[in-house]
Amino acid sequence: LRPWLGTFVEIRVAANGAHAERAIEAGFAAISLVHEKMSPLVSASDVSRLRRSATGGVLQLHPWTWEVLSVAQLFAAWSNGEFDPTLSRRARDGGNWYGFEILSSNRVCVRGPVPDLDLGGIAKGFAVDRAVDALRVEGIESGAVNAGGDLRAFGSVAQPLAIRDPQTPSQIYHLGILQDEAVATSTNATDPRGGGRLLRARGRRLWIGRGSASVRAASCMMADALCKVVAAMGPKGAQSLLEMCDASAMVLTRGEMISIGNFHRAA
Amino acid sequence: VATTLSRIALTALPAAVIGSTSGYAVTYLTVEEAQAAMFPGARLEPVSITLTPAQRRSIEKASGIHVRQPTLQVWRADTGGWFFVDQVIGKHEFITYALALSNEGAVRSVEILDYRETYGGEIRSEKWRDQFVGKTETAPLKLDRDIKNISGATLSCRNVTDGIKRLLATHALVLSKL
Numbered sequence: 001l002r003p004w005l006g007t008f009v010e011i012r013v014a015a016n017g018a019h020a021e022r023a024i025e026a027g028f029a030a031i032s033l034v035h036e037k038m039s040p041l042v043s044a045s046d047v048s049r050l051r052r053s054a055t056g057g058v059l060q061l062h063p064w065t066w067e068v069l070s071v072a073q074l075f076a077a078w079s080n081g082e083f084d085p086t087l088s089r090r091a092r093d094g095g096n097w098y099g100f101e102i103l104s105s106n107r108v109c110v111r112g113p114v115p116d117l118d119l120g121g122i123a124k125g126f127a128v129d130r131a132v133d134a135l136r137v138e139g140i141e142s143g144a145v146n147a148g149g150d151l152r153a154f155g156s157v158a159q160p161l162a163i164r165d166p167q168t169p170s171q172i173y174h175l176g177i178l179q180d181e182a183v184a185t186s187t188n189a190t191d192p193r194g195g196g197r198l199l200r201a202r203g204r205r206l207w208i209g210r211g212s213a214s215v216r217a218a219s220c221m222m223a224d225a226l227c228k229v230v231a232a233m234g235p236k237g238a239q240s241l242l243e244m245c246d247a248s249a250m251v252l253t254r255g256e257m258i259s260i261g262n263f264h265r266a267a
Numbered sequence: 268v269a270t271t272l273s274r275i276a277l278t279a280l281p282a283a284v285i286g287s288t289s290g291y292a293v294t295y296l297t298v299e300e301a302q303a304a305m306f307p308g309a310r311l312e313p314v315s316i317t318l319t320p321a322q323r324r325s326i327e328k329a330s331g332i333h334v335r336q337p338t339l340q341v342w343r344a345d346t347g348g349w350f351f352v353d354q355v356i357g358k359h360e361f362i363t364y365a366l367a368l369s370n371e372g373a374v375r376s377v378e379i380l381d382y383r384e385t386y387g388g389e390i391r392s393e394k395w396r397d398q399f400v401g402k403t404e405t406a407p408l409k410l411d412r413d414i415k416n417i418s419g420a421t422l423s424c425r426n427v428t429d430g431i432k433r434l435l436a437t438h439a440l441v442l443s444k445l
Contacts, residue, residue, distance in 0.1 A: 063291040067383070070292075071361050074354055078335040104297040104380065129359065218422070219359040240333045244429075245356055246422050 007124070007148030013135060014142040014157060023138035027131035027145065034127035037062045038119050051117050053110045058103065066106040068119050068126050068221070073099050075122075075225045078241060082232035083225060087116035125150045125184055125224030132220075144178075145220075152182035152220045165252055166212040173257070175250065176265035182220035186227040187212035207234035211253025216263055217245055235260045292360060292383040295391070301378050302342065302350055305367040311342035311350055314445070322441055329404070330436035332429045339437065348375065349442060355430045357423035359383065362390070366431055372438045374399045377431065389417040390427060399431055404439040408432040 011027045013020050040047050046065035053059060061069070072085040076099060086099060101109040124147050131145045132154050142155025153159040159178040165171035166187045187208075213230040217223040222245050230238040230249045235258050242249055248261030296304065302311050316339050318326070323334040340352040347370035354363050363381040368374060377396040389395060398414050410416045414428050 067292045067360065070354070070363075070381075074356070074361060077338075104294045106294070222356070222359070241335075244333070244426060246358070 008146075009127075009131075009148075010144075010146045011131060011135070012144045012157070013140045014155065015140055019139070023135050023140045026134040026138050030130040030134040031127045031147065034064060034123055034130060037065045038068065038123040038126075040118060047117055047119060050108075050110060051115050053114075055110060055112050057110045058107055059110070061106050061108060063106050064126065064130070065119075066102075066108065068123050069100060069108060070102045071221060071225065072119060072122055073102055075229060079229045079233060079238075083228050085117060085119055085122065086114045087118060121150070121184070121186070121224045121228065122221055124148065125182070125220035125222070128152050128182065128220040150182070150184045150220050150224055151178065153178045154180055163212070163214055163250070163252070166210060167252075167255075173252075175263065178216070181216055181218060182223040183214060183216050184220060184223035184227045185212055185214040186224075186231040206231055207237070208251055208253045211251060213249060213251050214263070215242070215247050215249045217247035222247065230260075292381055294381050296365070296378055296380050298352055298365070298380065301352075301365040301380055305365060305376050305378060306344045306346065306348060306350060309344040309346040309348075311344050314339075314341050314343050314442075316341065316441070316445075318437075318441065325440050326433065326436045329440060330432045332433040332436075334433060334437075341442065349438060351434050352380070353430050353434060355423075355426040357382075357390075357426065358420065362423060362427060364427060364430070366434055368435070368438055372403055372435065372443060374402045374431070374435070376400065377427075389420050390423050395424075402431070402435070404435045406435075408435070 009028070009031055011024050013023055015023070036042055037046050039045050040051065042048060046059070046061045049059060072083070075083045076085065099111060101111060103109060128145045128147050128150050129152065132152055135143055136154070142157045144151065144153040144157055144159050151159065157179065161175045161178045161183060162172050163175055163185060165173065208231045213227045215223045215227040215230060217226060226238065226242060226245060226247050226249070229241055230251065235249060235251055238249065239260055242260055248259070248263040250263040251258040318334065318337040318339070323337060326334050342350040344350060349368040351366040351368070352363065353366065354361055356362070360383040362379065365378045365380055366374065367376045377399050379391045379396070382391060395415070395417060402408060407413050408428055408431060410421070410425050410428055414424070416424050
């Protein structure tokens with residue numbers, strides 16, 4: 001097993017030479033920092049510290065961890081606990097999801113033990129966004145960052161978007177282009193843990209079954225969080241959240257392709 | 268068009284810690300600082316309230332805005348008035364803002380507490396926030412109608428505006444009856 005951010009990360013920029021090299025280094029440095037702060041496999045990471053924290057503990061976090069946790073907490077509340085970064089057994093068994101109290105100035109208070117806290121996908125999406133920021137700061141006008149399927153294109157680069165059928169991997173659907181936008185996909189079919197972080201609260205099954213849910217949004221973190229909400233709640237259940245985030249989704253399940261919003265965009 | 272340089276790496280990356288140039292979400296005001304600024308000299312008591320399903324439905328009906336969670340972060344000022352903290356999503360990240368209402372339910376002020384400025388911090392401008400002052404539950408609170416939009420920050424503008432509309436309805440239908 002590889003570490004969760006130990007997926008392949010690819011950075012492409014529409015530039016070359018030493019300038020491009022330097023920018024790419026800065027992009028990977030941002031991803032490396034997210035890994036260092038949010039991987040549960042790094043014992044000094046914020047996520048590991050939160051996992052070890054006692055109920056009532058107040059922790060000072062890196063500003064990036066605080067931001068990802070704040071967004072995770074919002075999506076957990078808004079999806080009625082269907083998006084659950086704490087993988088709380090208590091919530092699955094029908095108890096309340098207690099999560100965190102988000103305090104100002106990068107502090108949080110742990111409301112109950114969170115030994116399984118995993119910011120996995122949403123942190124991966126966040127890492128992609130921060131890599132894009134770093135590239136822009138270095139003066140790169142156009143490019144794309146891909147971390148294991150969490151993909152964001154910026155500037156004039158038009159990235160073709162193709163999604164594999166979760167049931168028939170040889171089948172690939174071409175879904176137009178991605179430009180100045182992000183996409184993330186959530187699937188149950190290939191997860192060796194049989195659901196993993198997609199485990200739905202209260203023991204109910206994922207709406208997508210063994211299918212997949214993909215979301216287009218302005219940022220990769222939003223796309224990643226939303227694709228999990230769509231996977232759990234289905235297109236109807238997630239529709240108002242998608243609209244609020246100006247996002248669109250596509251679900252592949254049971255031999256059907258269901259779109260919400262303007263997901264398929266021609267070049 | 269320049270040629271494309273592409274590189275793939277496994278993220279077992281060098282441990283060099285970076286003085287990263289990428290932005291952070293910034294806490295401009297803590298909740299306590301916002302309370303002191305928006306209700307100077309007042310004592311604020313937290314009000315513990317969970318909306319019932321019927322209350323959520325009535326707020327949604329009156330405001331046209333989805334009520335996503337039953338809990339509120341609200342305080343009552345001993346000098347009269349209400350203080351709310353609420354979170355919404357902007358184009359790229361999340362936004363925490365505070366809303367001060369008079370005892371009668373008119374907007375006194377709006378402050379942005381936490382915000383990431385990577386793509387411009389226009390909604391923090393006083394001019395934009397001042398558009399809400401005096402608004403009540405009966406105001407349309409619609410972008411491009413009684414609230415000006417900011418080009419490039421439409422999602423942030425819309426979601427903050429919708430949030431304030433939802434809180435005004437919450438005050439009118441629930442808090443004003445406490």
